[in-house]
Amino acid sequence: MIFRQITHDDLGCASYLIGDDSAGVACVVDPKLEIDEYLQLARYFGVSIEHILETHNHADHVSGHGRLAAATGAQIHIHRLAEPDYEHHAFDDGWELELGDVRVRALHTPGHRPEHTAFLLFDDGRDPDRPWAALTGDTLFVGDVARPDLAVDKDEGARGIFRSLQAKLLSLPADVEVWPGHLGGSMCGGPGMDMKISSTIGYERAENTALAIDDEDAFVADALAKLGPQPPYFQAIVAINRGPLYRDGAQGHPLTPRQVESALADGALLVDMRTDQQFDEAHTPGSVCITALRAGFGTKLAWLADRDRDVVLIGRDDHDARAAVDLAQAVGITRIGGYLARCMTSWREERRPVDRITRMTIEQLHDLWSPTGSLQLVDVRERSEWDAGHIPGSHFCAYHDLKQLPESVDRGQPVAVICGSGQRAATGASLVQRAGVSDVIHIIDGGVPRWGRNGWSFAPGATSPSFKAA
Template sequence: MIFRQITHDDLGCASYLVGDSTAGVAVVVDPRFEIDIYLDLARYMNVRIEHILETHNHADHVSGHGRLAAATGATIHVHRLAEPEYDHEPFDDGWELAVGDLVIRALHTPGHRPEHTAFALIDGNRGPEPWALLSGDTLFVGDVARPDLAVDKSEGARGIFTSLQSILALPSECEVWPGHLGGSMCGGPGMDMKVSSTIGYERAHNPILSETDQDSFVEQSIAKLGPQPPNFQAIVALNRGPLLTSGVEPLPLTPRQVEVKQSEGALLVDVRTDRQFDDAHIPGALCITKLNAGFGSKLAWVADREQDIILVGRDDEDAREASKLATAVGIRRIAGFLHGGMTSWREEGRPVGRIERVTVDELHERLDADPELQILDVRAQGEWDAGHIPGSVHVPYHDVTEVPEAFDPARPIAAICGSGQRASLAASLLALHGAATVLHVTPFGVPAWGRAGYALDVEEASVAAAS
C-alpha cells in the first residue's frame, strides 16, 4: 500500500496520495494547486493517478483538481451536495472505491460544509477495519473544524457534533490524518502542528471532544471563532466552478514600470524579511514576508482581489515563489514583479521608505519619556483580552484600513503584536495610510512586555474565563 501526506506549510493544508503499488494505481485526496509533487511521486512509485477525491469545496485554498485531472485524465469524485460545475462522479455516504487491495470508504460528515466527507482507508491485506481516517476538515489534531463557512454557525456546529459521533466510533487505534495543521484558518486555536494522531488519543486528549452535551459543544465551538477569512466565498466559487488548469505567470518589470503601475493603483507587496523592509523599501509598499508561514493568508486579508499586485523580493525567484503562494489563495491579479529585486530599485537611486525598529524594552523607555506615544496592538481579540499595554488601542492587523481615529497621524505610532510578524505588516499599513512616523516593535511583543514585569491590563471577560 502507498500512503503519503503532502503539506502546504504556508497555509497549513494537507493532501494525500494513496494507492496500491501492485495494482499500479493511485488516488490524490484534496490536491493543492501546485501539482508537480503528485506527478513526481507517481512517477517515482510507478503508479497511475486515476482518481481525485475532494473532502469538500475548500474555502481557504484553490484546489488543484482541475490541473491534476488535465495532466493525468483522472476522474474527480466529490459528494453530490457539493454540486460543482465541472465534470465529476458524485458519491453518497458509504460509497467505496477499490484501488487494488486498498478500499476507500466515504463517511459523510457535514458541519464544516454540508457536503463534507471523510475517507476511511481499509488495507485488505491486513484486516477489514479502517486503519486510517482522512478526516478532512472535521477532526483535527487537538481541535475540530470551524462551523461558520457555509451555514449558520450554530447549525454548522450541531452538524459537526453529530458527525464526530460516527468518527469517534472508529477503532481507537485508527490513525487520524487531517486536512489541516496548526495555523490554518479552518480550525481553532487548539489545532496542533503535529501531522497525525489516532482516534483513541483524540478521544482522550482533544478538549472539545470531552463535551458530550450538544448545546455545550455548540456554545464552545462558537465562542472561540475568529473572524471569517475575507475571500472564502470567492475561493469556494473557484473550487466549484469550471476547472482551473492554468496558474499565474508574473512578468518582470523595470523600476520605472513598477512606479507607473503603482501610480495607476497597483498594490506593492514586499516579500523580503521584515528587517530588510524596515531598512529600505519602496514607499507605499506593504511588508508580508514569504519566508514565514501565513504569507497567503495575510495577503488574502489585506489585498483586493480586483486590484493589481506587484511583488518585490530579494530577487526574481523570491517574487515567483510568492506568486505561487498568492495563487493558492485565489489572488490571481499578479501584474508583475520588480526585476532584479529591491537592488535594482536602489541602483537607480530611487526614493526609499524606512521604519524604525524598537525592542519591547526600548518601547517601555520611550513610553516613560513620552507618555503620549501611541501604541497600536494588532493581535486577535482573544490575545488582547488576555493582556494588553495600558493606553494602547486595539485593531487587528487585517482591519488597519486607515490610521485609527484615536490616533494623531502626525505623532509616532508603535505597532505591536505577539512576535513582531503581524506588527511588521501593520506598520507598513499605517505608513501607507499616512502615519508620519511608525515604529515596528520587534522581536517579540506584548507577551514579552508582560514577562519583563511591565504593567498589563486584562479584560474582565478574560479574567472571569480564567477563574
C-alpha cells in the same frame, strides 16, 4: 500500500497520495494547487494517478483538482451535495473506491460544509473489515475541531460537526489513525490545532478538549466563542473550487521601477516579500511588508489584497517573486501585475526614493512607554488576544483592518506597532506608514506576551474603536 502526506506549509493544508504499487494505481485526496509533487511521487512509485477525491468545496485555498485532472486524466470524485460545475463523479455515504488491495470508503461528515466527507482507509491484505486510518478532512484536527462558519450558518455548522464527531468519527476503534486536512496555522481550525501531522482516535478522545464536551448546546457555545475573525475571501475561493475547473492561472512578469511606480499610482498593492529587517531598512514607498520566508504569506495576502486590483510583488530576487505567484493563486489572488525585476537592486540603482521603519525591542519600548506620552502604541493582534490582556494605553486594530487607522491615533505623532511576536507587527507597521504616519516604529523580538512574562502592567480588553479614513 502507498501512503504519503503532502503539506502546503504556508497555508497549513494537508493532502494525500494513496495507492497500491503492485496494482499500479493511486488517488490524491484534496490536492493543492501546485501538482508537481504528486506527479513526481507517482513516477517514483510507478503508479498512475487515476482518481482525485475531494473532502469538500474548500474555502481557504484553491484546489489543484483541475490541474491534476488535466495532467493525468484522473476522475474527480466529490459528495453529491457539493454540486460543482465541472465533470465529476458524485458519491454518497458509504461509497467505496478500490485501488488494488487498498480500499477507500466515504464517510459523510457534514458540518464544516454540508457535503463534507471523511475517508476511511482499509488494507484488504491485512484486515478487510477494519479501517486503519481516517482522513478526517476539516472535521477533526489534531488537538481541535473545524471552525463552523465558512460558507454555512455558524450555529448549523457547529451542530453538524458535533453530530458527525459523536455519531461517526468517535465511534471508530481507538487505534484508527487520524490524518487531518489541516495542520496548525490554518484558518479552518481553532486555537488548539497542533502542528503534529497525525494522531489516533483514542488519543484525540482523551486529549482533545473540544471532544470532551458531550452536550450539543455546550459544544456549539464553545465553538462559537472561540471563533476568530471570518476571512473576507472564503466565498470567492469556494466559487473557484466549485468550477469550472481551474487549470491555468496567473503569470507574473518582470517590471521596471518606472512600471512599478505606475502600477502603484493606478491602485496596485505593492507587496514586499523580503524579511521584515530588509523591509525596515529600506523599501519602496507605499509597499506592504508580508514576508514569504515564514508561514502565513498567502493568508495575510488574502486578507489585504483587493481582488479587483493588481498585486505587484517585490522579493529578495526574481525567483522569490515568481514563487510567490503560486502562493497568491493558492488563495485565489489571480490579478498579478508582475514583480520588480532584480528587486530592490534595480530600484536603488536608479536612485529612487525609499522609506524606512525604525526597529525597537520590547525592552526599549518599556523604557520609553508612558500611556500619556507622545509615543502611541497600536496592538495589531486579534480581538481575542487583546481581550486576554494588553498594554495599558495602547490602541487596538487587528493588522488586517489597518486599511484605516483607529480614530484616536494622531498621524502627526510617532506610532509604535506591536503584536505577539513581531511578525504581524511588521505588516501592521507598513500599513500604518502607508496610511500616512511618517514616524513608525516596529516592535521586534517579542510582543505583548513577552511584556506580560516580564511582569509589566496589563489591562483588560476594551470596546472596539471607531475608525477614520486613511
